[in-house]
Amino acid sequence: MDETEFIFGVDLDGVVGDFYGAMREIAAEWLDKPISQLTENVSFGFEEWGIDDFGGYDRLHRFAVTQRALFRNMKPLKNASAVLRKLSAYGIRIRIITHRLFLKYSHKTTITQTVEWLDSYDIPYWDLCFMKDKGAVGAHVYIDDTPINIELLRANRCKCIVFSNSTNQGVKGPRANNWLDVENLVLRAKEEWSTGARGLFEDGV
């Protein structure tokens, strides 16, 4: 890994973009139910919404991306794009790492929507990686919200901040509850990287 600059590995769905809010609106339409019947307190896969009876997660996700331009239309989470611009201005290299290509046969749609969305919100990045194995990409600190991704990163000795939402309540920190927390934690991680100090990731992971 390039050791001359600090690399921040950033997940998109549920971290930069309001994936759960956007999917809730689309799912209400798809299920033909009032949105108030769909809890915001979901786990990964939305089993609380009862989508399995209607074709399941993959089908809903495909509808969302190919028919409702999910990756182009979702809103960024509060302060996400502004803080990324700030971190970039501090000389931190933003490396976006997303597993969006898990959706087969519509890669052009997925990639086009993603790039247009990033540009339209002026989100800075030097690297855009469509990867399942996020640890293989290399970053000094990562942020992710999905428990399995966080677990795999940590199993590979990668430092990972948890971006809090209802899908990851049981997962060990460090944890950011919003993007102002992200800013503080990433700057601290950068400081520890440059000085060799430990603290944020106290068990050395």
Ligand SMILES: [Mg+2]
């Ligand atoms: Mg995510």
